[in-house]
Amino acid sequence: MISPRYHREKPQRYRLEAGKCTKCGEIHFPPRKVCRKCFAREFETVELPRRGKVVTCTTVWIPPAEFDDQKPYVNAIVELENGVRLTVMISEAPPDEVDIGTEVEIVFRRLQHGPAWEVIRYGYKARVIAG
Amino acid sequence: MYGIVGYGAYVPRFRIKAEDIANQWGADAEAFKRGLLLEEKTVPGPDEDTITISVAAARSALVRAGIDPQLIGACYIGSESHPYAVKPSGTVVIDALGIGPECHVADFEFACKAGSEAMYVAYSHVKSGEMKYALGIGADTSQGAPGDALEYTASAGGSAFIMGGDNLVAEILHTYSFTSDTPDFWRREGEFYPRHAGRFTGEPAYFHHVLSATRGILDRSGMEPADFRYAVFHMPNGKFPLKAGKTLGFTQEQMEQGWVVNLMGNTYSGSSPTGLAACLDVAKPGDHILITSFGSGAGSDSFILRCTDRLPKVQGLAPTVRGLLADRRIHLGYGKYVAYRGKIRMNEV
Numbered sequence: 518m519i520s521p522r523y524h525r526e527k528p529q530r531y532r533l534e535a536g537k538c539t540k541c542g543e544i545h546f547p548p549r550k551v552c553r554k555c556f557a558r559e560f561e562t563v564e565l566p567r568r569g570k571v572v573t574c575t576t577v578w579i580p581p582a583e584f585d586d587q588k589p590y591v592n593a594i595v596e597l598e599n600g601v602r603l604t605v606m607i608s609e610a611p612p613d614e615v616d617i618g619t620e621v622e623i624v625f626r627r628l629q630h631g632p633a634w635e636v637i638r639y640g641y642k643a644r645v646i647a648g
Numbered sequence: 649m650y651g652i653v654g655y656g657a658y659v660p661r662f663r664i665k666a667e668d669i670a671n672q673w674g675a676d677a678e679a680f681k682r683g684l685l686l687e688e689k690t691v692p693g694p695d696e697d698t699i700t701i702s703v704a705a706a707r708s709a710l711v712r713a714g715i716d717p718q719l720i721g722a723c724y725i726g727s728e729s730h731p732y733a734v735k736p737s738g739t740v741v742i743d744a745l746g747i748g749p750e751c752h753v754a755d756f757e758f759a760c761k762a763g764s765e766a767m768y769v770a771y772s773h774v775k776s777g778e779m780k781y782a783l784g785i786g787a788d789t790s791q792g793a794p795g796d797a798l799e800y801t802a803s804a805g806g807s808a809f810i811m812g813g814d815n816l817v818a819e820i821l822h823t824y825s826f827t828s829d830t831p832d833f834w835r836r837e838g839e840f841y842p843r844h845a846g847r848f849t850g851e852p853a854y855f856h857h858v859l860s861a862t863r864g865i866l867d868r869s870g871m872e873p874a875d876f877r878y879a880v881f882h883m884p885n886g887k888f889p890l891k892a893g894k895t896l897g898f899t900q901e902q903m904e905q906g907w908v909v910n911l912m913g914n915t916y917s918g919s920s921p922t923g924l925a926a927c928l929d930v931a932k933p934g935d936h937i938l939i940t941s942f943g944s945g946a947g948s949d950s951f952i953l954r955c956t957d958r959l960p961k962v963q964g965l966a967p968t969v970r971g972l973l974a975d976r977r978i979h980l981g982y983g984k985y986v987a988y989r990g991k992i993r994m995n996e997v
Contacts, residue, residue: 527743531740531743531744532743532744532745532746564746586694586987586988587694587695608693608695609661609662609693609978611978624700624704625700625703625704625707625744626693626695626696626700627695627696627697627699627700628695632996637697637699637731637732639699639700639740639744642695645976647971647975647976
């Protein structure tokens with residue numbers, strides 16, 4: 518990911534900032550220019566809740582090269598407490614610890630380390646909540 | 649009065665046992681465990697570093713403080729493992745937490761006492777009236793060379809403290825610093841692992857500074873060891889802080905709660921601050937806490953705190969240190985540990 522794009526996406530990747538349509542209230546994550554429900558173009562910025570449940574998940578055994586040191590890991594679609602869904606990598610947990618319905622929290626983690634001359638990318642991942 | 653408005657701690661989920669390091673290098677595990685008084689240490693996950701640890705700890709501090717992040721006027725992070733050589737860790741941390749951009753940011757380094765430095769400067773800013781709140785963090789993913797004695801202790805974690813003048817959970821009553829040029833431990837630019845002067849790190853370095861700073865703050869405050877409910881001394885291993893405390897007249901009972909090194913290892917800049925956080929997790933209003941950090945090179949910062957009526961109301965709002973240390977630990981073998989710590993030379997992706 519190139520630096521300018523990473524920089525532009527920081528509000529959503531760092532702080533889970535979503536766009537809430539001022540006309541119909543639909544929340545978009547990542548934010549959009551046009552509401553997918555009512556086609557309005559004005560949004561207020563809202564921060565998403567940080568807790569949710571796994572809707573579905575899969576284990577990645579053959580990842581892109583930059584995530585090779587973390588395999589196997591789980592990618593999941595998580596539904597947050599306000600109903601917004603996002604695709605997220607589950608950190609720390611061995612695959613057998615994650616299943617449909619597993620409660621997770623969104624955490625701030627290093628997404629891509631890259632070679633030493635690159636910018637380090639950070640953003641959200643999810644971790645299983647202590648049961 | 650000025651002091652701590654909110655505090656938070658974080659330790660990674662991964663651990664390695666002292667036995668597994670000793671077995672790798674043909675060392676006597678029991679002798680090391682007995683000598684260091686240490687069972688295991690925390691290990692950062694492959695997606696964790698000083699920045700992510702700082703964000704996690706500071707987020708808990710914000711929850712306990714219950715303040716608008718925009719009111720924080722400074723963010724200082726003390727660490728000897730900042731991910732960048734040039735680009736402050738604090739720039740990422742404030743952005744992740746919704747602090748700034750009207751905020752003074754700096755990274756501090758002073759071996760293991762960079763965290764207490766950050767706390768001291770944050771406290772000084774609010775005390776001077778320069779700003780309403782200031783954030784001081786001590787966090788590290790410390791490195792020890794393979795096979796070196798440091799490898800048994802160098803671990804990962806950190807704590808964050810929001811300083812202010814209202815809604816305090818603990819007042820800071822006194823501060824004291826003691827610093828000298830003592831070459832006990834160092835790492836030069838470009839070197840991957842630090843070097844240390846073996847036994848010289850004990851009496852002339854750790855003990856001289858920790859004892860001098862603590863005696864200094866006790867003299868200045870007119871307080872005695874018996875006046876404190878809790879005492880925390882920097883924890884390079886399990887033995888040093890207990891010996892320092894005993895020499896100064898503190899009891900095992902006063903030191904036990906903040907003595908987290910046996911399960912956590914030495915989180916360097918996060919060590920004594922996390923011991924303080926562990927004490928704040930259980931302290932009662934009116935309790936006095938003494939903390940003395942130590943950083944090689946060398947120096948110590950001491951603080952005397954008195955807990956307020958607000959503290960019990962915020963203790964349960966975020967994870968406690970003891971809770972984090974017990975939380976679903978994953979023990980790594982030595983191979984996975986060195987892979988996570990980046991000690992294996994790989995082809996660049």
